[in-house]
Amino acid sequence: MGRISKGANCSVSGCDKLAVRSISQDKAQSASLDVGVTRRAYICLDHYKELKKKLKNKRKIDKWRWSA
Ligand SMILES: [Zn+2]
Incomplete structure (x- = not known):
């Protein structure tokens, strides 16, 4: 799971x-x-971290919006 072919570069x-990871374009x-x-x-490790951070923030905003 989450395995990618050797030598793929960040998109x-x-x-x-x-x-280090493959993700859907939507994500x-x-x-x-x-x-x-x-x-x-x-995506490389740096961008994966960035992605995780951004998605986390987004979720937080959504949650805040929905609970307001
Ligand atoms: Zn990258």
């Missing part, structure tokens, strides 16, 4: 680090990562 524009977009037009996006 985020301007980043050519080694990818990438919801974290405003520029991965271009692709079904699966590959």
